[in-house]
Amino acid sequence: MRKQPFGAAPGCGRSLGRVAGRYCGAQLQRTRPQLAPALLRVPSCPARADTTGLLRPGLSRALPEVVTAAKAAKRSPSKSTSKASDSRHSSRHGSGSTLKLDPSFLPSEEQARAIATVLSGRNLFLTGCAGTGKSATLLALRAKLAEKYPDDYDRRVAVVAMTGLAATIVGGITLHSLLKLRRIETFRDLERMVNDKTVLSQLLELRTIILDEAGMMSAELLQALDCYLTCARKKAAEEVAAQNNLKGKEEEAFLEQFDRPFGGLQVILSGDFFQLAPIENKGPVGNQHSTYRPLAPSDQPFRNRGFMFQAPVFQYGGFTLVELTKVYRQEEAAFVDLLNAVRCGGEAAAGEAKRQLLTQCAAALDEGDGIKPTLLYSKNADVGRKNEEELEQLPGRAVALEALDALRVTHEPPLSVYQPLRQEGQVGDSTWELLAAPLEAGRSDHLVTLSGHLRDNAAALRQAKELRTAWRRHAREHLHTVANGGGGLFRECQAADKVQLKVGAQVMMVWNVDTEQGLVNGSRGVIERFAPAGDSDISKAVAKSGGTDQVDCGPELREWFKQNHEVPVVRFANGSVTPVLPVAFTSNVPGYGACIRVQVPLKLAWAITVHKSQGMTLDKVVVNLRDFFGHGMLYTALSRSRGVKGLQITGDSYRRTDVRVTRWWEAHRAGRLYINPDAHPDGTDAPWCWRDAQQHCSKPHNAPARLWWELGPERYHEATRWEREQQEAEVLAAEAAAVLAISGPVVDVELAAESTAAAGAAAVPAISGPVVRVELAAEAEAAGAGELLLPRGSVAAAATALQARTGAVATTAPVAVAAGVAAPPAASTTAGRAPPGADASLRRQRLRQQLQLLAEVESDLQLLFTRRGGVRKDELAGPLRRLAELRAEMLALEEGEEGC
Numbered sequence: 001m002r003k004q005p006f007g008a009a010p011g012c013g014r015s016l017g018r019v020a021g022r023y024c025g026a027q028l029q030r031t032r033p034q035l036a037p038a039l040l041r042v043p044s045c046p047a048r049a050d051t052t053g054l055l056r057p058g059l060s061r062a063l064p065e066v067v068t069a070a071k072a073a074k075r076s077p078s079k080s081t082s083k084a085s086d087s088r089h090s091s092r093h094g095s096g097s098t099l100k101l102d103p104s105f106l107p108s109e110e111q112a113r114a115i116a117t118v119l120s121g122r123n124l125f126l127t128g129c130a131g132t133g134k135s136a137t138l139l140a141l142r143a144k145l146a147e148k149y150p151d152d153y154d155r156r157v158a159v160v161a162m163t164g165l166a167a168t169i170v171g172g173i174t175l176h177s178l179l180k181l182r183r184i185e186t187f188r189d190l191e192r193m194v195n196d197k198t199v200l201s202q203l204l205e206l207r208t209i210i211l212d213e214a215g216m217m218s219a220e221l222l223q224a225l226d227c228y229l230t231c232a233r234k235k236a237a238e239e240v241a242a243q244n245n246l247k248g249k250e251e252e253a254f255l256e257q258f259d260r261p262f263g264g265l266q267v268i269l270s271g272d273f274f275q276l277a278p279i280e281n282k283g284p285v286g287n288q289h290s291t292y293r294p295l296a297p298s299d300q301p302f303r304n305r306g307f308m309f310q311a312p313v314f315q316y317g318g319f320t321l322v323e324l325t326k327v328y329r330q331e332e333a334a335f336v337d338l339l340n341a342v343r344c345g346g347e348a349a350a351g352e353a354k355r356q357l358l359t360q361c362a363a364a365l366d367e368g369d370g371i372k373p374t375l376l377y378s379k380n381a382d383v384g385r386k387n388e389e390e391l392e393q394l395p396g397r398a399v400a401l402e403a404l405d406a407l408r409v410t411h412e413p414p415l416s417v418y419q420p421l422r423q424e425g426q427v428g429d430s431t432w433e434l435l436a437a438p439l440e441a442g443r444s445d446h447l448v449t450l451s452g453h454l455r456d457n458a459a460a461l462r463q464a465k466e467l468r469t470a471w472r473r474h475a476r477e478h479l480h481t482v483a484n485g486g487g488g489l490f491r492e493c494q495a496a497d498k499v500q501l502k503v504g505a506q507v508m509m510v511w512n513v514d515t516e517q518g519l520v521n522g523s524r525g526v527i528e529r530f531a532p533a534g535d536s537d538i539s540k541a542v543a544k545s546g547g548t549d550q551v552d553c554g555p556e557l558r559e560w561f562k563q564n565h566e567v568p569v570v571r572f573a574n575g576s577v578t579p580v581l582p583v584a585f586t587s588n589v590p591g592y593g594a595c596i597r598v599q600v601p602l603k604l605a606w607a608i609t610v611h612k613s614q615g616m617t618l619d620k621v622v623v624n625l626r627d628f629f630g631h632g633m634l635y636t637a638l639s640r641s642r643g644v645k646g647l648q649i650t651g652d653s654y655r656r657t658d659v660r661v662t663r664w665w666e667a668h669r670a671g672r673l674y675i676n677p678d679a680h681p682d683g684t685d686a687p688w689c690w691r692d693a694q695q696h697c698s699k700p701h702n703a704p705a706r707l708w709w710e711l712g713p714e715r716y717h718e719a720t721r722w723e724r725e726q727q728e729a730e731v732l733a734a735e736a737a738a739v740l741a742i743s744g745p746v747v748d749v750e751l752a753a754e755s756t757a758a759a760g761a762a763a764v765p766a767i768s769g770p771v772v773r774v775e776l777a778a779e780a781e782a783a784g785a786g787e788l789l790l791p792r793g794s795v796a797a798a799a800t801a802l803q804a805r806t807g808a809v810a811t812t813a814p815v816a817v818a819a820g821v822a823a824p825p826a827a828s829t830t831a832g833r834a835p836p837g838a839d840a841s842l843r844r845q846r847l848r849q850q851l852q853l854l855a856e857v858e859s860d861l862q863l864l865f866t867r868r869g870g871v872r873k874d875e876l877a878g879p880l881r882r883l884a885e886l887r888a889e890m891l892a893l894e895e896g897e898e899g900c
Ligand SMILES: Nc1ncnc2c1ncn2[C@@H]1O[C@H](COP(=O)(O)OP(=O)(O)OP(=O)(O)O)[C@@H](O)[C@H]1O
Pocket: 102, 105, 106, 107, 108, 111, 128, 129, 130, 131, 132, 133, 134, 135, 136, 137, 272, 328, 329, 614, 615, 616, 617
């Protein structure tokens, strides 16, 4: 696996580097102008979702109306929130995933690293060739995040995709729906999100955005997102600061949290640039030709140009790149090699691979089981025609299964909805304070809270109920817009609103129904008969609808059976004959609820388009290369197959690989910085994706963006190299610990060099020596006796990398050769004398202690800010003074180190 934290915004994490990062505050810049300018300007970590940050957990709650809520919460800790209603709430909200993770899924080392990177709070770009398990990793990651946010996962995590189909495959919504953008044709369309209060409050609550199939996200859109999300979150934060009367240093410290890429949101992107590319908007926008006046800058067409890696934010956004290399979809190594050559080999190698594939896959596929292979076409028209023709030719009656579409408001209104109660004097300050905390927490049904607190005030109760009803109406309307808008579930769900079937029809499963039986998304079969739906079918379908991983759609499933009385029985390619029951496809809309479609997860599968096949695994497929156009199509189509035996290729076409992707790939392989040819921001020739976004967004910059702009790509890369290296060591160590935690009965990580008992991932960034694994049971004893086990696997890699980086000598502890087998104590080459760099090590140790103290002070401050009760100045004075002292001490130490 290649793993390269590239272009990462420096200053992240509790490393020396981070100390420097923290000095970048304006105040310190003023006080320590003698420090190297590049170091001073080093911005802080862009997205440490839940590890640091003064305000993070209570950010949105710091709104003024919430101030009183905190006080109320302190006095009466959620009296009205019953346990029962809590659990009901959490099961309703769940993790929002409609794709169930195979229980037997065990993340590989690479996959575990990707998960660990996200859990450590960093931005991630997950890449790898087709079938390496990018989507599967995201699923596992989401399960982990659901554990992290047990009560409010779907307010904290948004799962989005660029197209409706991709979104419904991952149980998310389109990016457009999340940001309430009906379309993005001009920059003015993007501006709307900054001016829409409901979007702002939703964005403030969010911690993480996960985008699957991100290869289809353009550079222009990614850059614009950095601008507009920063802008939106800063705007909301400024409001919060003003309402809480934060001034001077407090305000500065507070707002710094949003002065980061994407306004401090954690962004997870997953995709493969060698597959389908972003679709550029080429046509004229709106009625621009009919206007006599020149267009305002923000009415210029949004072109959606370029690959994501061309965006400057891809460099300064603090993304850690994790590349998955183990292919799971295909087992034959030779086939994987040929596919790889088609994907990213040179022209000659790709041509040769294609020639070999054409030869090996020329024969018609076996249809002995009565199931025809799926044809992959490039155009929708071909697909529609083929499926209709085939269905029509079948004898017998057609059965039409109608989908049941529903909208479910699962959230309670935000507290601001009830403001009129206070403003119009229906409730006094003391009652409001009591009400605010439980209402704002949003965990219980508001009706229960309202009825409890306003029992004696009938007029106020009535008004509160009306306000709630009005908001729910608005929420339904919003869900309706999302579901029926471009890319919405009701328009682009992989299961159609009317599924027309006949006995003998060729179908494909579009849902992971039973992974153990191999009935998964992409499994193909033939309709054998239709069976009347019985009570047991209803119970089975309903039983599968709930659980912690899904919105409970039992009622909707029952409703489906009222309008559809038969279910198709399908004979699948693996030989199993099974009735296919309806399932609930859901799109979770953060802050509102879910759009639900109940339908049998089948589609006609004589043919599908290459675009619709992206992300699928097909066991028997005919790829018709005729009319193939565009970057990545050939590779996407061929890589759907599990192997040569299940693939037939007809026609021919050229591989079309965009030269920008090839260049990016070469740079990535060589560990070089990819320089976008037009990425030199000298003011006149700024890259389009940067220039346009900056021009149109009123307050677009965040700290790393400013630095990047000032220095340009190469100098930015150079200036932040030291920081990145520190950060890389830190990430490796944190990931090593997380990998251990994920992958087995490993309980601890110790440092041989320092032989301090580590307290888990939080302490690991302090590592300067080799990481070793200490396991439970038999090994615990050995560890207790001072015998440490040889690093191996990913931990070994992390240890080696760390060692190389820090120059530490791994000889201070006896080492065992393999788990449980004690090795003879290694002769210490450094015995009796101080290891090289002992002074530096001492200084580092002191810095680490300071960092620990710094973290404590920060967490005090965080508590103060998130208390929502408003912060008194005298309360802040102490921690802020301590913070300043600590920073000054560390600065002095760091200067000392630089002097050395
Ligand atoms: N750790 C694993 N163990 C076993 N199977 C796995 C693992 N990871 C992924 N898979 C399987 O590999 C197949 C391909 O996975 P997935 O669709 O997630 O790949 P992908 O990288 O997203 O592919 P694509 O780029 O084509 O969308 C799936 O059948 C998945 O279940």
